[in-house]
Amino acid sequence: MNDKGTKGPRIYQADFLTALFRDPLDPAYVQAAEDKRNKPPPPPWKVLTRKVITLICLVVIGFLFAVAYLQVVRDAPDREKVRAGLITRINQQKERTTKLAADAEALQDEVATLRDLALLDPAQAQELRHLEAATGVSKVSGDGLVVRLADGPDAATNSKARILDYDLQQLVNALWSFGAEAVSINGRRLTSVSAIRKGGGIYVGDFPVVSPYEISAIGPPDLYDNFSKSLTAQIYRDLAQRPEHRFGFKITKQDDLVLPAALLPELRYAKVPNPSPSPTPSGGR
Amino acid sequence: MITVLALIAGMVAGALLEPTVPVALQPYLPIAVVAALDAVFGGIRAKLDGIFDDKQFVISFISNVLVAALIVYLGDKLGVGTQLSIGVVVVLGVRIFGNVAAIRRHLFRA
Numbered sequence: 001m002n003d004k005g006t007k008g009p010r011i012y013q014a015d016f017l018t019a020l021f022r023d024p025l026d027p028a029y030v031q032a033a034e035d036k037r038n039k040p041p042p043p044p045w046k047v048l049t050r051k052v053i054t055l056i057c058l059v060v061i062g063f064l065f066a067v068a069y070l071q072v073v074r075d076a077p078d079r080e081k082v083r084a085g086l087i088t089r090i091n092q093q094k095e096r097t098t099k100l101a102a103d104a105e106a107l108q109d110e111v112a113t114l115r116d117l118a119l120l121d122p123a124q125a126q127e128l129r130h131l132e133a134a135t136g137v138s139k140v141s142g143d144g145l146v147v148r149l150a151d152g153p154d155a156a157t158n159s160k161a162r163i164l165d166y167d168l169q170q171l172v173n174a175l176w177s178f179g180a181e182a183v184s185i186n187g188r189r190l191t192s193v194s195a196i197r198k199g200g201g202i203y204v205g206d207f208p209v210v211s212p213y214e215i216s217a218i219g220p221p222d223l224y225d226n227f228s229k230s231l232t233a234q235i236y237r238d239l240a241q242r243p244e245h246r247f248g249f250k251i252t253k254q255d256d257l258v259l260p261a262a263l264l265p266e267l268r269y270a271k272v273p274n275p276s277p278s279p280t281p282s283g284g285r
Numbered sequence: 286m287i288t289v290l291a292l293i294a295g296m297v298a299g300a301l302l303e304p305t306v307p308v309a310l311q312p313y314l315p316i317a318v319v320a321a322l323d324a325v326f327g328g329i330r331a332k333l334d335g336i337f338d339d340k341q342f343v344i345s346f347i348s349n350v351l352v353a354a355l356i357v358y359l360g361d362k363l364g365v366g367t368q369l370s371i372g373v374v375v376v377l378g379v380r381i382f383g384n385v386a387a388i389r390r391h392l393f394r395a
Binding site: 028029030032051053054055056059062068070071 | 299324339341
């Protein structure tokens with residue numbers, strides 16, 4: 001390695017990486033050994049100091065190894081801890097949401113009761129309740145049907161076996177057209193302004209829903225018969241049987257369905273009027 | 286023998302003290318470890334070759350760590366930190382491999 005430059009023609013030294021592969025030892029060691037041979041041995045105190053420094057170096061290296069090892073070991077549970085913490089937080093928030101939803105429902109019931117008391121005319125109260133049911137503002141119960149839809153077993157690879165937002169739209173529209181009074185998908189109540197749309201998965205209003213889908217509808221007594229005989233239902237029954245689609249589709253008649261209230265849409269333009277000194281039952285929203 | 290003891294003493298000290306590495310120094314830690322490994326294996330090989338030199342060992346260790354840290358630092362500043370770290374690891378890794386191969390030849394004659 002060190003013998004270039006002295007002879008006549010220029011010798012190109014092997015490039016760095018080749019040299020590295022060929023002779024990985026620090027050339028300084030060889031040089032130092034040569035120097036030592038040529039020079040008289042250093043005084044003993046110098047040798048001793050160097051020995052001590054070497055030992056200190058080794059202690060430092062050992063320290064470094066241990067620290068690095070501990071660091072790696074410590075980091076792994078940290079990541080796990082973060083994950084576990086996130087999961088707990090998600091669950092807590094979910095519980096909170098459930099509790100808040102229950103609270104909201106109870107409060108809504110209370111409001112309805114109080115309003116009924118305030119409204120002197122029972123006919124008016126009755127009408128209001130009907131309107132509320134139709135708009136999805138209040139919880140409703142009654143007889144109806146459930147349409148169950150599920151992605152096919154090979155939905156991950158075969159996009160034709162996947163249920164699309166369009167399918168849900170078609171079925172829901174058919175249900176409305178046969179007089180359904182309240183419809184919900186996977187427990188999300190539909191109102192006149194909630195959309196069924198695609199965005200990553202399928203969204204009902206602002207909430208994502210996943211397969212299996214359950215469309216519950218409350219309606220007149222002949223809703224089930226009419227719907228299961230309808231063209232839409234027949235088309236889906238037929239499609240579900242075909243080998244290239246093979247998704248799940250089933251209509252069942254069900255009594256005593258309970259559909260939750262829809263989340264009230266945010267009022268963007270409407271404002272609460274200036275509170276009048278004497279609250280009157282009229283006015284509405 | 287005493288060198289191995291020193292190494293073990295350092296490890297024990299590190300394990301007992303359990304120092305927390307400052308966040309700013311954390312990216313340098315793996316590189317420093319690889320550089321230290323390189324110095325250690327180079328030293329072992331030199332020892333087996335019979336040309337071990339205390340001064341060379343100390344200098345090679347310190348310069349290895351410093352240069353490796355400097356390269357990583359520069360890489361961070363230039364926005365190619367990871368790539369340069371990989372470069373450092375590859376070069377030092379090759380050297381470690383070569384030195385370990387030489388040690389193996391010494392020990393097992395194979």
